[in-house]
Amino acid sequence: MSSPSSDSSTPRGEAWVWFTGLGLIVGLGMVIGLLALVVLNGISVFWAPPVPVVQVDDGRTIIGQLAQRRIRPGSLASDPRYELQFQVGLRELNGNSYLWVDEAKLKGEVFPADILGLERVENGPAFLRPLTLKRADGQEVPVTSPAFSESFQQEVAAAGATREKLVELTRHRIGDVNSEMEAARIALRRAEDRGQADEVAEQRKLIATLEARFADLRTEAQGVAQRGEVAKLLGRDAAGREVTVPLSQIVRGWFPNQLDTWGRVRLFFSRLHEFIFDEPREANTEGGLMPAIFGTLVMTVFMSLLVTPFGVITAIYLREYAQQGPILRIVRISVNNLAGVPSIVFGVFGLGFFVYVLGGSIDQLFFSDQLKYNNNTPVFGTGGLLWCSLTLALMTLPVVIVATEEALAAVPRGMREASLAAGASKWQTIREILLPASAPGILTGVILAMARGAGEVAPLMLVGVVKLAPTLPVDAVAPFLHLDRKFMHLGFHVYDLGFQSPDSDAARPMVFATTLLLIILVVCLNLGAIWVRNRLRARFKGASF
């Protein structure tokens, strides 16, 4: 007996299906749109398109890579006029690496094969027409010679090796001497302060030998650098001006109009590799992001390691031990509201409490020598990895607590009773039965916490993330994990590139690439945690939770 009411309710149900489906479509559309924007823009950074020589109406000639095309500001919507942005490079000559050109004023463009693109250590990229290569052995190779391309690439590789050697010299060996010197100076000041004459003499001697070694290394470095200056590339820019680029400045060179697809793909991956595994240069707008990737990863993992035990223990107390009543309800509401507090507030708290109070006390207690004899330079009394992780751990604590409480509550009552009836104590029941059974739920909380923590920027700026950190938070020097060090972070990197960069046009593509990387990193971290969770779930398959 199908009543009329059930008939008339069917179409209404259909309408709701469409309506709710629409919500999903809008949501999905926004997510996919955002991802597509980031992925396309982020990936195009590494792609090397052909580079034209452009003639403009006003007599200018431009050599440059097309960066973007947009509607001219102020042009009519009914009759849009476009303008093109070219990356012309050679900032030291042109004053700016990017130029806007009215599309209507373009007279024509050609793609001569001899155009050379350069990535340089300083002043950004360059596009020019090479004339001669002055090799390190003094020989000159004209561009007309068939050996030009090959010997150019050889010289670039040699210059790269020299640069690496210089980094090794200045950063590592001179850096080691510097830090030894620092320690010796502190020891000297301490000895002077305490009037230990022989100790003073010893430290003086040590400092003298260190200074001698420092001077040696400096001359060695200068020698290497000078030898690297010999090789040069001579060329002409679009306007016909002569340009000389020392090869020591060249990171990478390519002929954008000669490359075949395979060559472009190889260049793409070479740039991608540099982006992921190298260190940044040029105010972070070029080079790689290794320190930032590493910093983000270490900080997020460390934060998860902090927040998980705290959150789980708190949740166990709230759910299993605390007397259920109005006070507990208030505590719960407070914990939940903590999740809604703006993250910058946590940053301020972290700075005020963790950095100044906790860090300050740690310095007073354990590093008083350091403070006294090293111009009051704080160790833990300033932002660092530990305080960043703690601040974010505090921020994400409610997520873990709520997830754990729910997971504990979802363990079937029968299982709890069975354990107690078997003579297990409350703690044994929690440890043996409740925690393993709720592990998947707890991990869901940790995943959410990680996702939120990895993408957070605002509080980190206050408690220890910097634009450029000289050292990584984890290295081969004992104690290996340096909790007091400042570090770089992808989220902050995006902010810094996007809003603080002197050359916003040059930074723009990097913003997308960095964003893409941050998203990939967060996704990878989550996938890892989800994988762990699924393995745990598989162990409890068939259970009624």
Place this chain on the structure above:
Amino acid sequence: MTATMNPNPSRIQVRPATERDGRRDYISIRDYGFWYGQKQALEGISLDIPERQVVAFIGPSGCGKSTLLRNLNRMNDLVDGIRHVGDITIKGRSIYDPGLEVISLRRRVGMVFQKSNPFPKSIYENVVFALRVMGVRDRSILDEACETSLRKAALWDEVKDRLQDSALGLSGGQMQRLCIARAIANRPEILLMDEPCSALDPIATGKIEELIHELKEQFTIVIVTHSMQQAARVSDRTAFFYLGKQIEYDTTEKIFMNPSQAQTEAYISGRFG
């Protein structure tokens, strides 16, 4: 095989309690009353359970059978706002004695629940759980306890090759027998069973009833059941409850053949309940 699967009714008969030795007031409940908050669930219960016998609690739904059973090992302590009067003693010692730890009480009084509730662990770990929480680490003791309890629970042959598999992969009846094995692994003196067969088919039920008969040689068993036939088949003595009150408690033979209370007779013959 068929003998175990189809228990021959003539083989399982009510044996007179006097045949069996042991204390007659092994578990003794005196003037016992119990409240969940304001609601009184039990009133004026007084009964003695003899050693190594099976006592069945019967009565209509909601009459307090489970409540009384769960008070014997103080499982109701988990509920907020409970209160009792009177006393329950086991071998003369009150279970509410402040000097007696609830945990040690529960180690002596095992329990099997209506809904089988294996842990999400291996079959082996399920069985030896009670020993593990007692602190037994010796592998050989655990192995032996696992085998003997699984044998007693008539499950050994079915699972001996997959002891390390998850217990959640067993069938419903196997799970219930696993729960029985788990409850007897640490050799408690008393076994409480709350409708252990309500979710099982007749074959599994038969197995468990056989099992109860064997376990009776070593354990004192209290079983709650809704099946008159089951009570008649497995128990030595039967208590009938109605609305939280104990109406009649006597040998099973007497209760089923010749009850002294009209209510009992009505319930047994199916006229209400």
